Amino acid sequence: MADRAAVYVIDDDAAMRDSLAFLLDVNGFAPKVFETAGAFLSEAADRPATCVVVSDIRMPGMNGIELVRKLKNEGLAVPVILITGHGDVALAVEAMKAGAVDFIEKPFDDAVLLSAIRTALEARPAEGENTARKEAETRLNELSPRERDVLQGLVAGKINKVIAHELNISPRTVEVYRANLMAKTGARSMSELMRIALAAGL
Structure with missing residues (x-):
């Protein structure tokens, strides 16, 4: 199905990657998984125009917030939803200020993540803001x-x-x-x- 929106999942936890890929697939998205932010960045330039990134915050190497900043600095306008098992107010503020479109704490309800992805796909930057x-x-x-x-x-x-x-x-x-x-x-x-x-x- 060519019209399925691409969702890039970045998480160093293999079970979490598989779980998210399955959830996205059965809900009509085209998931692609990566273990690290670096692996995703090596393919970032070839991504389709309509896509969303779902990334864990705490990962070896480049973390999720650093990834958001790097994409922004390189002018790659791709919405990033950050997920974390270590949610706190300071981290949420840092993520949103860096430019993440959403910040979701684990464990989360599947519907919350799917809604965040759909919102990110529908938003047009200028109007959206x-x-x-x-x-x-x-x-x-x-x-x-x-x-x-x-x-x-x-x-x-x-x-x-x-x-x-x-x-x-x-x-x-x-x-x-x-x-x-x-x-x-x-x-x-x-x-x-x-x-x-x-x-x-x-």
């Missing part, structure tokens, strides 16, 4: 000034204790604000909240 920004700003409109302060602390990669100290509130109060942020923005994970904040230009 403007639409994503407007959408993100709308989702942040309901936040109180204090909730925005907490969100900015999170985007800066600060832990609850540091945010609490800087805002002169208790760590428990920061937790309450974090829960409010998730509820008001509709974010299902901390990485999704970071994505919304960064898209809105915070």
Whole structure:
């Protein structure tokens, strides 16, 4: 089937590569797997116009975030979705700032990854950025000034204790604000909240 979109999977874990390749194949994509970012880059120039990269973050040699930066520096406009088993706020922020289109924590629901891939394939860079920004700003409109302060602390990669100290509130109060942020923005994970904040230009 010539019309199947190519999805390049980069992961040093053979079982994960096989699992993702099977998932993508049965859902109508054309997967191609690589053990390292270097192996993928040796073929990157020959990739089809419509494709997405799904890469693990922690790999021997070049990691996923370094791969995103390299593709960007070389002008290769390919959307990259990063996956990791070591998700934390600072890592999500770094990934999104580097230019990843999405950041997904393992273990993830298959539907979450498939939805992220379809979104990445459908997005047109210029339109996508403007639409994503407007959408993100709308989702942040309901936040109180204090909730925005907490969100900015999170985007800066600060832990609850540091945010609490800087805002002169208790760590428990920061937790309450974090829960409010998730509820008001509709974010299902901390990485999704970071994505919304960064898209809105915070």
